[in-house]
Amino acid sequence: MPPRDEDHTGARIKEQRRLARLTQRQLAARLPYSYSYLNQVECGARPATAAFVAACARALSIDVTVLTGQPYVSELQRDRLAELVRPIRESLDLYDLGPDPDLTARPTHQLIAGVDRLCAEVRATHLRSAARDLPGLITELTHTAWSTHSTRLWQALASAYRTAHDISVKLGYYDLSAVALDRMAWAADRASDPRLSAVRQYMRALVYFREGEYRIGQRLITVGQDLLGQDDPSREALAVAGQLHLGASVIAARAGEQSAVEQHIVEAGRIAQRVGEVPDVYWLSFGPTNVTLHQVSAAVETCQYDEALKQARNIHLPPRLPTSRRAHFLIDRARAEMETGHTDAALKSLVDARRLASEQTRYHPAARDTITGLVHQSRRTPETLHHMATWVGL
Template identity: 55%
Template sequence: MRGLQEEHAGVRIAHQRKLAGLTQRGLAAKIPYSYSLLRQVEEGRKNASPDLVSAVARVLRIDVTMLTGQPYVTELQQDRLAALIRPIRESLDLYDLHDPDELHGPQEGTHGPHEGTHGLHAGMRVPHAGTHATTTAAELAAQADELCRMVRATQLSKAAHALPSLIAEVTAAVHRNPSTALWQTLGSAYRTAHDIATKLGFYDLATIALDRLGWAAERGSDPQLAAVRQYMRALTYFREGEHTIGLRLIDAGHRALSRTDSADREARKTLVVRGQLHLGASVIAARAHDADAVESHLRYAASYAERTGEAERVYWLSFGPANVAVHEVSAQVEMRRYGKALEKSRSVRLPNGWPMSRRAHFYVDRARAEMETGRCDAALESVVTARKLAPEQTRYHPGARETINGLVAQRRRTPDSLDNMAAWLCR
């Protein structure tokens, strides 16, 4: 198998550029980056930043994943995670089966072991319409909430194993006895499907999950959950470098919240979602290098955080003063103000009990700022910290992989710890 350095984004950029019939100078003329930098990226002497990758993908009219290499199928197979994706995909396909009988697989003895409606996964536990439902709506909601917690704790494999059965069970329950609470629970389960798919690099599946989330939020009359969906959609376009569309989706999220009644508009959960929408807008504006908009959105987010305090469990958005500070670091990184990002990162204080997924993401951002300012040892230490906090998430995080590539490229003689990290990412 090829090493991580041979798989870096620069190699893929060069390949796709040639397929498009462009020279290095021709491509450089179409993106906001110099020919010199593009050449160094393709040669592996500089790492490919997310904004450079999205700019190239936009010019070549290809998906960003064609340049990042996601999903990292070999590693997913090695970690036994690839097999978990199909059951999630199948469970998302159950959404419109109104007859609970249709959600139930074949009765024993009527079909072969792999036959059944819609190719239901053999391990998917679905209640039959004629049996007494032993799981209450409150219990299903608690199970959905626990899966959200698992994802934030970066227990991706454990959450992915449990998710398809829960989606099938809640789908059967909500079609049998529709209620706002059950629709909201189903929306929460769809949100977990999106989060798992995103973290593992299956962005097509993440998009399907977001569509299902919107469908459930509408039926559950949950404007806050609908706004959370718009926030997540906006981040999809952020990844692709489509800043204008991303910001329009953020505005759509605010409009959804405006449709709540006067009491709900001041409810803590509404303030949390509004604040998180501003945080999403701040990083989108940062990638567009609109410093004034970044400052404005962070200021609004901070004002909401003062009112909510740390509210990491509200829709599991980890919103609060700490997340505002972390997003300021991310925004400075996106604007390539690496010195400012590093300075800000030193003052960030993460609360006890803050989700491991958010902690690890912060250290990946800090590692990039450290690498770009020549602090190679510190950058390696930050990626190692991210790995300790969230091994599965860090292994499949394109930013972590490109940072390690950049560190390897910067050093003629790499320390054993750096060699080991590079080997772990692509073993």
């Protein structure tokens, strides 16, 4: 059951290449990839790596989402998730309007608890529930923060904006995620919270990482480290610094800078040994486990699939690891398994990711491209793979 021509990344690359009036050889000449690889991706014989898609987008001067097909509107509409996006967009636009005289907001402690609850729901991949409740919470927080100018409320509002970013990214609305990050910076400045500002720079760097702008991403990581300063030895600052190193490691991997990957992983590991597992600092998942998971991600990014699979097989995920991070690991593992010929294992990893985090897996570009690759490698499509391909809209 090969995908329809218009339904895979390679077909979109082919369409955009033709619109740019380029032959395959002309586009390949602009890429750090071979003509043969481009040809195989365009015809669907090989899945496109994220790095390859980013390189094509840069060469064609278009957004990455044009090639990935995000947001996946048809699936989002069937899941009734698309209708939840507009209220989030509208709530983000209230930031500079001051208090709303017609609004009666809940008490401060309930609003702050609400922010923590939605962060937890996103980490548990309950995207629908979080997206439904977020606009009202942002509206109330905006009103109350303007009314009282409390540091805790500005921090809570910044965290709510961060949740808007997380939901937008997971559903493929990257334009909305950029707006949410701008609002996060605005609120973090009013909270005078440099650590929250550093978290925002980390997330902003990952936006440029997806777009293939690795140098900008690396500069943003440096800015984030500078915001933390050198004289803050607190557990919170160390956890944020460690997460910045992990972000830098995957950016360096995508940029092909192996020595930088190793340096950042080593530094993150050093910090992780000092602070241990940190599940409660700015809703990060920093600690020794996440350092190990980023080693796998870096190996996948550099196409060292044998090494990635070797590492993945030795990982035992702790029970407290957030569901979103657990599913991300399974998607990375599936890619490594597929690329090393372990197609049955790859399908199982994707099924496990779907069972854990259905919405996240369905809208994850790497999961969709791995499913595409498995379909093309199968002489006869197993029923489970057929169901997975149909489920993601192929």
